[in-house]
Amino acid sequence: MEIIERSLIQNQMVEEREVVTSTNRSFIEANTTQVNLSHLKNECIIPVFSKDNESTISHYEFVHKTRQVVKDLFPEFNVAEPNIRTSHMIKGRIPSAIGKPAKDLKDFEKTLYYERCAFIIEIPEVTEIVNGNALALSVGGVRAYNQENLYSKKSPEKFKLFVGFKNMVCTNLCISTDGLADQVRVTSVNQLSEAVEGLLRAYNREDHLSVMKRMADYNLTESQFAHLIGKLRMYQFMDKYDQQQHFSISLNDSQINTVVKNYYQCPNFKCKGDGTINLWKLYNLFTEANKSSYIDNNFERNVHAYDLINHLVNSLHSGSPNWFLQH
Structure with missing residues (x-):
């Protein structure tokens, strides 16, 4: 291609x-x-x-x-x-x-x-x-x-x-x-x-590109990915006060299922054989799933995916605890 x-x-x-x-x-x-x-x-x-x-x-x-x-x-x-x-x-x-x-x-x-x-x-x-x-x-x-x-x-x-x-x-x-x-x-x-x-x-095109390139420098293990998916599902059923204590999530349950499916099957962005996946690939699994969002909230959900991945990148870079990743 x-x-x-x-x-x-x-x-x-x-x-x-x-x-x-x-x-x-x-x-x-x-x-x-x-x-x-x-x-x-x-x-x-x-x-x-x-x-x-x-x-x-x-x-x-x-x-x-x-x-x-x-x-x-x-x-x-x-x-x-x-x-x-x-x-x-x-x-x-x-x-x-x-x-x-x-x-x-x-x-x-x-x-x-x-x-x-x-x-x-x-x-x-x-x-x-x-x-x-x-x-x-x-x-x-x-x-x-x-x-x-x-x-x-x-x-x-x-x-x-x-x-x-x-x-x-x-x-x-x-x-x-x-x-x-x-x-x-x-x-x-x-x-x-x-x-x-x-x-x-x-x-600022250069800043945007720099942030996206940085995503590829950080990886999640299979265990961390599984923990992230579990927390994404939990978030949807928490009361509003508890949700406000964490980074907001906009993907729905069906879209989270799509992320998991493509984690194993996407020809371009699936995980490695040992289950690890870099955050650039994970970002694209999120934006791929977001294609099923309706016109009137598609772009906002796309930006939420960008912000969430960078939230994970910053935690991995600094070594600080992250609710989505920690056990």
Whole structure:
């Protein structure tokens, strides 16, 4: 397999530069459908705030504007077409089709939009190697209309943005705490553009890479891994006060099962023959399991995995006790 996966689309030239598309393999697997920008622009309606009929910022505007900002800030590189995943389709029909049987509806009489949308945009030429894996610099975002009060007047709208890397071996996202802006609130596309630019300019790529490379320097034994999995399961059933005494966990029971399964079976990140596993591989087992998270909490859980692994790294480095590892 090549270090960097690329696919050219239709030999099309845009602004005299070659256009590449993000790898088609899904960066999220939970009940989502892949769509393209043209579909969002031409075939989806735009919800409004019902009390004043003011338009929301559409998924198309969000993705398109983000890609524009990325291209402006990285003019020397090709910027891939976005990989867009949507969920929770909201169907409707035009007024003239009221009362018409669904089987008789013509395409132009149907309307739709997606309640939730997530996307990533790769910059494939900005690639780094961590523990033998090629990582492509990536930018993305999430929009979930279910988090808006569309029954009110127009108000600041919520968006989530990230900048980080995508592991080209498995399409796992690698997002640091500083690379996620999960409380972006704007009232216009211009403000959204400023938020994207601000995140990209503030992101320290070298620091993020340094932290991830450090993960590979530390290992868990089979016994420590088993103890960690046990504590992850225990955490979910503890009362809130006891949970607050420990590092927070966001993976659910099914995802923890996936981590254990891949500890033995993942072709890229499974344990060694003696059961030991370095924390870079464990991190990728967590981010792989996180692909089953829904769009509206996927990025946060990805960052929680990053923070948890670094919590373990810091304990192993300092030799300090850690509730997840100690007997």
